[in-house]
Amino acid sequence: SFEVALARSCLTLKVPAGKTILEVMREAGIDMPSSCEQGACGTCLATVIEGEPDHQDVFLSASERASGTKIMTCVSRSKSARLVLDI
Numbered sequence: 427s428f429e430v431a432l433a434r435s436c437l438t439l440k441v442p443a444g445k446t447i448l449e450v451m452r453e454a455g456i457d458m459p460s461s462c463e464q465g466a467c468g469t470c471l472a473t474v475i476e477g478e479p480d481h482q483d484v485f486l487s488a489s490e491r492a493s494g495t496k497i498m499t500c501v502s503r504s505k506s507a508r509l510v511l512d513i
């Protein structure tokens with residue numbers, strides 16, 4: 427598991443093994459748009475402020491992936507213990 431801190435919402439959420447960042451955010455009442463929920467469409471994109479994303483999507487380009495500044499919240503996870511998102 428890892429922690430996701432939502433900077434603008436002033437919330438820190440725990441993301442357990444069986445749940446996605448998107449699911450955990452929705453359970454906390456964050457209204458996050460999504461569509462495919464398979465990492466392909468780009469709808470659930472979030473900006474990463476801090477931490478290292480573990481990219482599981484097929485949407486981001488190689489350079490976006492390498493920059494570590496964007497994450498698809500429906501499938502991707504975190505390599506660091508904490509991820510801070512601009513949400």
Ligand code: FES
Binds near residue numbers: 467500
């Ligand atoms: Fe389509 Fe996340 S909802 S990439």
